Amino acid sequence: MKKEINRKRIGFFLIGLYGGGGEKVVLDLAKGFLEDGFVVDLLLFSREGSWKDRVDSKINIIDLKVSRILFSIFPIMKYFRKERPVAILGTSEHANLILILAKIISRTKTKILVRVGMTFSDLFKNYKNKRDKLIPFLIKIFYPRANTIIANSKSVAQDLVKTSKLSKNLIKVIYNPKFIQEIKEKSKVCKVKSQKFLTEKFTILAVGRLEKQKDFTTLIKAFSLVKNKIDAQLIILGEGGQKKELKNLILDLNLKDVSLLGYPNDEYSYFYMRNSDVFVSSSLWEGFSNSLIEAGIFGLPIIATDCGSGSRELLAPNSDFNKQLEKGKIEYAENGILVAKRDGEKMAEAILVLVKDEKLRNNYSQKIRGKTKEFEIEEILKQYKKLL
Numbered sequence: 205m206k207k208e209i210n211r212k213r214i215g216f217f218l219i220g221l222y223g224g225g226g227e228k229v230v231l232d233l234a235k236g237f238l239e240d241g242f243v244v245d246l247l248l249f250s251r252e253g254s255w256k257d258r259v260d261s262k263i264n265i266i267d268l269k270v271s272r273i274l275f276s277i278f279p280i281m282k283y284f285r286k287e288r289p290v291a292i293l294g295t296s297e298h299a300n301l302i303l304i305l306a307k308i309i310s311r312t313k314t315k316i317l318v319r320v321g322m323t324f325s326d327l328f329k330n331y332k333n334k335r336d337k338l339i340p341f342l343i344k345i346f347y348p349r350a351n352t353i354i355a356n357s358k359s360v361a362q363d364l365v366k367t368s369k370l371s372k373n374l375i376k377v378i379y380n381p382k383f384i385q386e387i388k389e390k391s392k393v394c395k396v397k398s399q400k401f402l403t404e405k406f407t408i409l410a411v412g413r414l415e416k417q418k419d420f421t422t423l424i425k426a427f428s429l430v431k432n433k434i435d436a437q438l439i440i441l442g443e444g445g446q447k448k449e450l451k452n453l454i455l456d457l458n459l460k461d462v463s464l465l466g467y468p469n470d471e472y473s474y475f476y477m478r479n480s481d482v483f484v485s486s487s488l489w490e491g492f493s494n495s496l497i498e499a500g501i502f503g504l505p506i507i508a509t510d511c512g513s514g515s516r517e518l519l520a521p522n523s524d525f526n527k528q529l530e531k532g533k534i535e536y537a538e539n540g541i542l543v544a545k546r547d548g549e550k551m552a553e554a555i556l557v558l559v560k561d562e563k564l565r566n567n568y569s570q571k572i573r574g575k576t577k578e579f580e581i582e583e584i585l586k587q588y589k590k591l592l
Contacts, residue, residue: 212592213243215283215292215314217299219273221253223467225380225494226295226321228255229356232381233293233588235260236581240589247283247292249276249299273298277306284312290592291315291351297327297339304346315351317591321380323363323512326489343368352591354378357492357514359525376591380492381584384501384576391474391502405461406436406559409480409504411473411495412487414444414464419509421446421453422548423486428457429552434559437461439480441473477502481565482558487511488545492518500576503569506540507554509547516542518575539571 214237216230230246238244238260245264259265268279280302283289292314294300300318307316328340347353347368353375355361361375408427412418420440427438438459440450443466454462467473473495477483483499485508492514499506500518508515510529517525520537529535529544534554541558543550558565 211241211243213245213287213289215245215247215289217247217280217292217294217303218249219296219299220248220250221255221259223253223255225491226319228494229319229321229380230293230295231255231258232383232581234263236381236585238262240585245287245289247280249273273302276302277309280306281310284310284314289314291317293317293319295319295321297343300350301342301346304349308349315592317352317354318347318350319354319356320360320364321356321491323360323489323491324367325363326512328367340368348374350374352376356380357517359513359517360491362525378584378587379579380494380497381581382497382501382576382579383581387474387498387501390471391478394471394475406434407480408436408438408482408484408555409476410438410484410486411441414442414446414450416446417488419486419488419546420450422546422551423484424450424453424457424459424462426548426551426555427462428459429548430555431459431461433556436559437463439476440464441467441476443467474498477504480504482507482555484551484555485509485515486551490514497576497579500572503573505558505565505568506572507551507558508540508542509545510535510542511545521575539575540568
């Protein structure tokens with residue numbers, strides 16, 4: 205019993221388990237701290253979501269049992285008083301603001317770590333209801349009261365300073381963690397048997413929610429240009445509100461080699477990453493894409509939109525992160541290819557270059573595999589533990 209008392213305790217606060225990139229990062233961090241000997245608590249506003257079975261059985265799940273997110277303040281304050289964790293981390297604007305308010309009211313010594321995984325300048329543009337439009341104002345007031353603000357890329361950190369006028373001294377850049385060896389092993393477990401996946405064809409892979417942010421419309425149009433030149437297939441893994449719209453676009457363009465295959469689990473995604481030829485990210489905005497890192501772990505040559513986020517940081521690490529390509533431009537960067545947002549013609553051009561140039565593909569494969577070693581869970585945990 206003594207050993208249990210002496211173990212450090214850390215908490216994580218999530219709105220739900222719906223499968224977002226931030227949630228994935230939190231679950232990986234929670235697992236990492238658990239394996240490192242910490243007592244780990246996962247505080248949930250809602251236990252619902254497709255990832256509820258992904259939570260490690262040794263993690264303590266605390267259901268806050270409140271009807272509105274704002275009411276989470278009271279059970280969180282009780283948690284601070286009873287469990288006295290060394291730190292608690294949130295990873296969405298709502299969760300982060302709740303944690304900071306709970307700290308202020310309770311005067312707890314627990315360190316509040318707020319993680320930001322998206323450029324706020326892009327995120328705020330998509331707020332539609334009146335309540336959400338208050339969030340930028342609240343962030344400017346309350347985020348400085350956190351112990352540390354964690355940005356998942358240098359681009360996100362720069363955007364935080366610019367958009368929310370936060371001090372650079374409060375912000376620490378820590379990349380998303382990955383269990384690299386485990387990811388590789390999981391790719392071998394899943395056995396996909398589908399007539400829609402023909403291994404002899406040149407395979408272009410994309411992964412992400414079927415929503416406006418990922419801009420799969422441009423990718424599908426780019427693929428139609430590729431199909432005019434070569435025999436290839438496009439696999440898109442993900443679910444979301446634009447599924448019907450994308451299916452209609454595929455039919456309109458008479459594309460028989462585009463497959464929307466859903467996203468049942470990570471193993472499924474890793475299988476396709478291990479067996480594809482090129483990975484394409486067509487996003488309009490991102491923080492630091494988990495799927496880009498994971499594709500890099502498998503050595504997949506990457507083409508990504510230069511969307512003011514981690515894509516430039518990953519593929520062109522020695523460039524100016526404030527730079528963004530204009531339409532009609534293409535950049536053959538150190539670790540992959542960058543194209544402008546919504547530029548289907550240049551995206552198609554980049555794909556065709558990689559199809560024809562095997563030497564370039566192999567070079568990018570080797571470079572990106574080496575770069576993604578920086579995201580190994582042990583290295584990321586060291587950086588988090590320095591903040592505790």
